[in-house]
Amino acid sequence: MNVKFALIILFAAHSWMIDCASAQPAKGDPIAELIQKVNLDSMLGTVRVLSGLDSVNLPGSHGLILSRQRDYPGNELAASYLLSEIKKQGLQPKLYCSSPTCCNILATLQGTRPQAPPIILSAHYDSRPIAEVAPGADDNASGCAAVLEAVRILKAYRFYHDIIFAFWDEEEENAVGSATHAFQLSQKNKRLKGMISVDMIGYDADDDGKVLINTKDIGISPLMADLMVEVNEKVCLDMRKALNPT
């Protein structure tokens, strides 16, 4: 197993085939096997809870998540829900609060090579606007649903690298949550293999039918983006790379 599996699972649509006219997966292909496990109902269920359509029912934490903006109770409720969902999958998530309002959630799927730098697969869970109702179904309950689905599926596999599933808080406040984590990593001189941030995958804003990969000309980021495009071509999912978008 290698990192390609982690990349592909986010955007999987059909099957590991060159012939896009046929919907049948190639038998015995491990990537096809992973893709077949992606469950739309599972992802939709996450989006419904995080955007306040279905309620959270946890001991001590229950109700509708009406707004995940940092100043509203739905933000904390969303964190409780995500922690609970990750635990259900057998991982041990941790809450890292850098301020009373900013709490990131991280859970690690241990890799087989301790020296291999980890890969982060992430989504922000806070929302906008600053209002009592800020459902953010696309931005970014959809991304959270993708990362949770990756937890559900990938937990059964082992990769060379640690995969860190991260849910950032206060992305809508100048990316405070992820920036804090990046700063802490740099202070400890810790290296990453790469990071994929999943944001707004529930809506095709320019209606071109393609998944947009925003990347910057930093380190191996453009190569990672090229790899994602290449891998996903084989599952018949169009992707478009945008380098250094404004």
Ligand SMILES: [Zn+2]
């Ligand atoms: Zn977003």
